[in-house]
Amino acid sequence: MSTPDPGPSDPSTTSATVADGGAEDPDRIVTVLEPADEYTHTPDAAENYNESMYLNAFDLGSQTGAWFRLGNRVNEGHAEMTVCIYLPGGRVAFMYDRPKITTNDAMDAGGLTITVVEPFEHLTVRYSGKVCLLDDPSEMADPRSAFRSNPMVGCTVELDHRGVSPMYGGKPQHADGREVESVNGFAKAHYEQHCAVTGTITVDDPDGGTGTVMEIDGLGLRDKSWGPRYWQAVTWYRWLPMMFGDDFAMMLSVVDRGGDRSPATSGMVLVGDEYVKVVDCRVEADYDERGEQTTMRAWARTEDDREYEVTGEVLSMIPLRNRRTTPDGEELTTRITEAMTRYECDGRVGIGMSEFLDQVVDGWPIGVPRP
Structure with missing residues (x-):
């Protein structure tokens, strides 16, 4: 299984000039984002090329929500489609x-369709198909058993995502247009945006009743990435997108890639209608006996020297996994715990996700303290 992408790099299109008279430095790394990037790209030759779009949506009043992801792995002949x-x-x-897919022409597979109505402004999510209805979402730690022992019911989704913020992120490249080689195997380009979300999600009743109809009038976040992707390319990450209102939201990301390097931090805070870049952040969590997050405490400092303290409480959790066999025959397992989470910051209450990804080593997620 697979999940959304962790935090972005830098704000969108930046200047490529230096201070000494304005001469352009061709080796300088800038981040570029064009309206055409909202649509699919021509895949490169990498076997694991992945073009991914992810959108979530939450209603704080009813404490309900959802997320959706399509990842086109056209060079492998299939997409990854997730509805949660x-x-x-x-x-x-x-x-x-x-x-199965044979082209990268659209984000449309498995009954899930993501359409760009207006770049940077308006996207739609549509789904028509089956879902596995879980009274106990923890059963998805063993997906084969969970799908076999829980009812499959019909589901329809019709959501509109409209941007309430600027774009954040894009494609790093040299100032003279040369491409930057992806060195981490996770994506060569990534961007995000906070959104207002309206629409309807309907989940049928397994006994033929009226089912559940969720009228969404809330907030969410969307992201997109493209380039080579292995879920095992990082050791662990903590990804916290959260929304307090259309004038206050944030995303915090902490990514550990192993070795002697400290975890990389990134993110942004939406203040009014502008993003302020996060220059440092921390995420600490409490865990249950399965090593799944239950509560968390986060701290962030932005480039304007403002500090934020955030607390989070998990409302609903589902554990997912991704498995891959290397060319040498090694079995690799990645666990991703996807939690709808209630947040508090600066006296305001919000909602969003806490997504914790860990490689599983000796049967335990590597970034979680053993009990």
């Missing part, structure tokens, strides 16, 4: 599939 809906009362409706 956090229903009232703690149930989760979930579907994952690898539908």
Whole structure:
């Protein structure tokens, strides 16, 4: 299974000039984002090329929400399609599939369609298909058993995402246009945006009743990435997108790539209608007996020297995994715990995700302290 992308790099298009008279430094790294990047790209030759779009949506009043992801792995002949809906009362409706694709022409596979209506302004999410209805979402730690022992029901989604913020991120490249080689195997370009979300999610009742209809009038975040992707390219990460209102939201990212390097931090805070870049952040969490996050404390400092302290409480959790066999026959397992989370910061209450990714080593997620 697979999940959204961790935090972006830098704000969108930046200048490529230096202070000594304005001469252009051709080796300087800038971040570029064009309206055409909202659409699919021509895949490069990498076998693991992945073009991914992810969108979430939450309603704080009802404490419900959802996220959706399509990852086109056209050079491998399939897409990764994920639908995850956090229903009232703690149930989760979930579907994952690898539908076959032969082109990278659209984000449309397995019944899930993501359409760009207006670049940087308006996207739609549509889904029509089945979902696995889980009274106990923790069963998805063993997906084969979970899909076999829980009912499959019909589901329809019609959501509109409209940007309430600037774009954040893009494609790093040299100032003279040369491409920057991806060295981490996770993506060569990535951007995000906070959104207002409206629409309807319907999940049928397994006994033929009226089912659950969720009228969404809330907030969310979307992201996109493209380039080579292995979920095992990082040791662990903590990704916290959160929304307090259309004038205050943030995303915090902490990524550990192993070795002697300290974890990399990034993110942004939406203040009014502008993003302020996060220059440092920390995420600490408490865990249950399965090593899944239950509560968290985060701190962030932005480039204007403002500091934020955030607390989070998990409302609903589903554990997912991704497995890959290397050319040498080594079995690799990645665990991703996807939690709808209630946040508090500066006296305001918000909602969003806490997504914790860990490589599993000796049967335990590597970034989680052993009990």
